[in-house]
Structures are given as structure tokens and as C-alpha cells.
Amino acid sequence: MSDILTGYVIKTNDVKDNDVILSVYTKEYGVVSLYARGIKKSTSKNAFACQLFDYSEFLIEMNQMKSMQLLKSATLKKEFLGIRSDYDRLSLASVVIELAGYLEEDNIFDLLDTTLKLLDSHKELFTVFELFVVRYLDLLGLSPEVDGCVLCGDTRNIETISVSDGGFVCRNCNRQLHLKPRDAGFLKNFRIINKASFKVLDKIEGLGLNEYRLSALLMEFLMTHSGLTVRSWRSVSGSQ
Numbered sequence: 001m002s003d004i005l006t007g008y009v010i011k012t013n014d015v016k017d018n019d020v021i022l023s024v025y026t027k028e029y030g031v032v033s034l035y036a037r038g039i040k041k042s043t044s045k046n047a048f049a050c051q052l053f054d055y056s057e058f059l060i061e062m063n064q065m066k067s068m069q070l071l072k073s074a075t076l077k078k079e080f081l082g083i084r085s086d087y088d089r090l091s092l093a094s095v096v097i098e099l100a101g102y103l104e105e106d107n108i109f110d111l112l113d114t115t116l117k118l119l120d121s122h123k124e125l126f127t128v129f130e131l132f133v134v135r136y137l138d139l140l141g142l143s144p145e146v147d148g149c150v151l152c153g154d155t156r157n158i159e160t161i162s163v164s165d166g167g168f169v170c171r172n173c174n175r176q177l178h179l180k181p182r183d184a185g186f187l188k189n190f191r192i193i194n195k196a197s198f199k200v201l202d203k204i205e206g207l208g209l210n211e212y213r214l215s216a217l218l219m220e221f222l223m224t225h226s227g228l229t230v231r232s233w234r235s236v237s238g239s240q
């Protein structure tokens with residue numbers, strides 16, 4: 001039986017000859033593996049719609065008994081030229097699709113869709129990335145504590161952030177931890193981004209959230225508490 005799926009190519013694995021296995025994040029079924037025969041041949045009509053980040057329609061031979069479906073043809077619906085042509089956008093989008101692949105059971109299609117469209121063109125690309133990571137942490141139940149000290153609950157005299165303890169730490173508790181104090185502006189921004197969502201993106205623009213340091217701290221939280229090794233994060237550059 002044939003079926004049509006629409007989704008994002010989030011991973012490609014070369015197999016033998018000119019064949020490739022595609023992981024496609026679909027709205028209907030989450031992550032689906034498609035076996036794409038011969039798409040590395042220069043004559044392949046489908047290759048154009050099967051590249052990483054492509055949003056395409058896939059005609060497949062559906063076999064519900066199998067975990068991998070056979071691709072018959074693919075049609076490109078949206079190409080992300082902004083992501084493809086800019087190193088920072090490309091590296092952040094690579095982290096997004098890698099992370100999406102780890103959550104194949106929770107369907108995060110809408111989150112992926114919103115994030116990639118904004119990463120393609122929005123001027124505050126790190127802010128967009130941070131909103132994705134904040135939502136991802138929330139889905140895993142790993143949101144940092146930013147309402148008060150994670151150790152004693154005190155809401156005053158917040159001095160720093162402890163990744164291993166999971167959030168803000170007050171001056172008193174930091175006498176034992178000896179973590180480097182953070183400046184007040186950074187602590188404030190860390191709280192804002194953790195309380196924010198894509199719905200308020202236009203309201204948080206220009207607040208100074210668009211920076212590598214904040215993205216890196218959120219990724220440190222994510223990797224420490226989820227146990228995931230996010231390989232593509234290594235290529236994100238802090239030299240903006």
C-alpha cells in the first residue's frame with residue numbers, strides 16, 4: 001500500500017552503493033526511517049528533496065510490519081537556504097535536528113517546525129535556539145530552578161548558577177560550593193529565557209539573550225541531566 005508522509009529530513013546514513021537511509025520527522029508518526037534507493041546517483045530525481053533539513057513530501061511503500069519503509073519518490077516543499085548558507089545557523093540547526101532525533105516517541109514536530117523556520121531567517125538565532133532548548137528541557141522534566149535558590153529556596157541574594165544542583169544558588173549556600181559569582185544581568189537573562197516561549201519571542205528581542213554564553217549554559221544543563229552526548233554541539237562556535 002502506498003502512503004504519503006510529510007516531514008523534515010533529520011538524519012541521513014549512507015548504506016551500500018548509492019542507497020541512503022533517511023530519518024524523517026513527520027507530523028503523523030514522529031520519526032520514520034525510509035530506505036532511499038539510488039539517491040546518490042547523479043541522475044536521481046529524488047536527491048534534491050532528501051538532503052538534511054529539507055521539508056519534503058515522501059511517497060512510500062507502506063509496510064506496517066517493517067520498521068523501515070521504502071521510498072518511491074520525494075518532492076521538496078521547503079528548502080532552508082538561510083540555514084544552508086550561514087555557518088552559525090547551520091551549526092545550531094544541526095543541534096536541533098540531532099536533539100529532535102532523540103525524542104522520537106514524544107512528537108515534537110510542531111516545535112521542530114517552528115524552530116527551523118525561525119533559525120532560517122530570524123536575526124536573533126541564539127535566542128531562537130535557546131527557546132528550543134528550554135522547551136526541550138521542559139519536555140524531559142529537567143527545567144532549571146530559577147525562582148529561588150535550588151538548595152534552600154531563598155529568593156533573595158541569588159549569586160550564581162549550579163549546573164549539577166540544577167539552578168540558582170544564593171550567596172549563603174555558595175559559601176559551601178565556592179562557585180564563581182555571576183553578574184546580575186546574566187542571572188536575570190537566564191531567568192527570562194527559562195520562563196519564555198516562542199509566543200513571546202517578539203517581546204524578548206533586544207534584551208541581550210542572543211548570545212553564545214546563554215546557549216552554552218542551557219546545553220550544559222541538558223547534557224548533564226539528560227545524559228545525552230550531543231555531538232553536533234561541538235561545532236557551534238562561540239566567536240560571534
Ligand SMILES: [Zn+2]
Pocket residue numbers: 149150151152153154169170171172173174
Ligand atoms: Zn540557598
